Amino acid sequence: MSSKRKRKRDNGKAGADQFALAKIPPREKSGRAYRPREHRDPATETLKTRCRHMGKPITNANLRDQRAPWWGCYAGRVIGDAMIAEHERQELWAAITHMRKVVTVFDAAIGAPRRHAVCLRLLAPSEVLHADASTPAPDERDPATKQRQATAALSDLERWLGEGDKFAAGMTKRVVWDDVICTDPAGLIETLRNVVWGMRGKKFPRR
Structure with missing residues (x-):
């Protein structure tokens, strides 16, 4: 449904009061339009899967706990x-x-x-290799x-x-x-x- 049709439908629901305040859509703290949790953090589905494997309910506290690397x-x-x-x-x-x-x-x-398989993307990176200040020093040992x-x-x-x-x-x-x-x-x-x-x-x- 287009935004124009949606506004027209909302105006019809408002009735005769044409001066009613329009509904303000929710926004995130950064000011961006609200996005579902899955769109804000791609790791959410993985964390939910970890909760299911551990037999824990999917709550905000459990999702935060499952971010620990040892899980x-x-x-x-x-x-x-x-x-x-x-x-x-x-x-x-x-x-x-x-x-x-x-x-x-x-x-x-x-x-x-x-001992374990390596992702093909690691073997053939798609981006140009470069070094910066955070790159470790080259290993010059024989x-x-x-x-x-x-x-x-x-x-x-x-x-x-x-x-x-x-x-x-x-x-x-x-x-x-x-x-x-x-x-x-x-x-x-x-x-x-x-x-x-x-x-x-x-x-x-x-x-």
Whole structure:
């Protein structure tokens, strides 16, 4: 329906009072015409899907909570559901990302294929590549140095993981690296705490 026909219809509903105030359409805080939530934020549908998977009602509070990065994988959902302090949840998530970064760098250093598929758009970007102030400095290390440092980082990680239960350590690697369903949430959290302890550079107590 055109805007002219719509105004004519609204005038007919107003009756004989031609001086009645026209209805003011709602606007956003920025002054733009009101848009549905899905049009304002493309991530809304993804957040709603996360709520459905978690069995939570779709409310504004739950949508805000689902924006946390750890809700996107099985390992992150374990720490998201755990009854722990928020600062510890951030530390455990840092341990998860550190484990993934270490194994990704190691695979690249030894020439191993990627463990997960890469989006085709990342392989063939449509925009011209350029660098700015936020671009990290180029890595000028020779391949031997890269491989040696990547191996040392993976060895440290394996040592941290081995400080706890061996079964829990193996399960943690599968959940974090391969994104499989966690069968022992308590064991996963304890193993990640060992990684956090190692990342801090502290010595593990003798057992």
